Amino acid sequence: MTRSFAIEAEGLVKHFGDTVAVDGVSFVVPEGSVLGLLGPNGAGKTTTVRMMTTLTRPTAGTGRVAGHDILGDPAAVRRSMGLTGQAATVDELLTGRENLRLIGSLYGLDPAYIRRASDELLERFSLADAGDRTAKTYSGGMRRRLDLAVSLIATPPVLFLDEPTTGLDPRSRVELWEVLRELVADGTTLLLTTQYLEEADQLADNIVVIDRGTVIAEGTPLQLKDQSGAAALVVTVSRPEDLEIAEQMLRDHVAEVHADRGARQLTAPAEGLGHMTRIAGLFAESRIELDDIGLKRPSLDDVFLHLTGHRAEDDLADDQTEEAS
């Protein structure tokens, strides 16, 4: 059945004049799952979301949202999805409740329904006390939550979130993640763009990494981490003078060792959990005191560096393509 995918992108291409913002992006999102569209600024994330949400017409390619073609039936697409844009697009002069009512009535929802749903959404997003205050008085986190609540007034089965936590403090970010997890638990399909690798790691079932308009990798967070090399065994000694002896000891059991004197750390390719336990046992029998011993999986940051040759955060100045849209 085709409906098993809530979102499908097929070879999306977008040119702005001579600039190629998106150059053949394809992906699918199974119903009820979360796709993280990961990439640095200017990678083409926002443009991809704008095409999928019918705001921008693709130069080539197409897509489907809840089974509706974005080119063939954009009205049905708009009925099936909610969008929370990069900047919190709530109306500052309206109260939280008025914002909900405006969007609710534009969806053609029944006024009594809008009232009830608004109460619930405000409650659910911890905005019940602020519902009758103008959004101008809200904090950044409250605005984002209101923005999200507004997108949910018609309970769309598919939700697009463009960098939902950009500019939020860590606590608000974690709170928003919590809300998003609940939505997914309720069956909503989520596509979120992010440049925070941690966010994709936390929320996404699948990740599509895009850079310069093309998909450069995809898979589950775990698969992506595995792609960029095996895990490492990291040993941290307590006393700097023990480092050399520890290095000698380790060399007998692993192929290569890298020593970092400043951090009192030895790094070696890991060969599984049992191997690590044996080595930990050896150190326990010796007089060498350890601060720490463990396996370190590559972080998504390492993955990103591995895939693109540059770190995600390095590109902050390079965002013209996305801004131009």
Add this chain to the structure above:
Amino acid sequence: MNDQTGTTTRSGQISRPDIRQTGLLRQSFAIARRNFIHIKRMPEMLMDVTIQPVMFVLLFAFVFGSSIAIPIEGGYKAFLLAGIMAQTVAFSSFIVAVGLTADLEKGIVDRMRSLPINPAAVLVGRSFSSVAHSSIGLVVMSLTGLTIGWAIHTDVFRAALGYLLLVGWAFAMIWVGIWVGSAMRSVEAVNGVMFATIFPITFLANTFAPTDSMPDWLRTIAEWNPISALTQAVRELWGNDMPLHADAELPLQYPIVFTIGWIVVITAVVAPLAIRTFRARTAD
């Protein structure tokens, strides 16, 4: 979601409320309503149609009033009022442009466009609130006029037609506002462009002084200025007009016909441009 709304989820399947297909009119009213809430929250938004024109009326009436002799009942003050009203409705393009640019900048327009509504509702809603905005100005100025000696000396029908032409003009100027608002990247730019163009145009006319005493070349320009036809039409319809110069240009001799013509021509020329610019701005 909790159970009583009927939006509860069952095994991952979301049940949704009814989304009724609404018409352009209802959607536009919902958006206009939001713009009215803005005015309620920030009454100073009405300054351009209240304090500013009232100040102009008083300033011009008392500064120039004594030096410009107008041979009509009520004198210069009665003559002035139609001019100020014409200027104010010309400024309605300002209101639209500033509001639209702000919405575009803040992403509000994109949010609306992501909803299952007619994309034109964003513009039509803005037009509604803008005409209401200008109409408030017309009421305030009429009341101000009445207190300083202006009055309508004709019948109800002609009085109404005068107001209708002013509102019609405000409608035509909305397209100018949409055009400028879609083309400009910031509210500051809109203010700059509109102030540098609309403001002098409203002065280079018969709005604040009769054209009779202008040098010939200037008089020709002023009398062909569309604002002059509107001002003259309203003055004639309200009985605030003074006898025309014998060689007055055509628009002043047939001001009502010309005003309706200008409204049609401006709309026909600018509306397609405005819609194209708005589409280009929002579609990419």
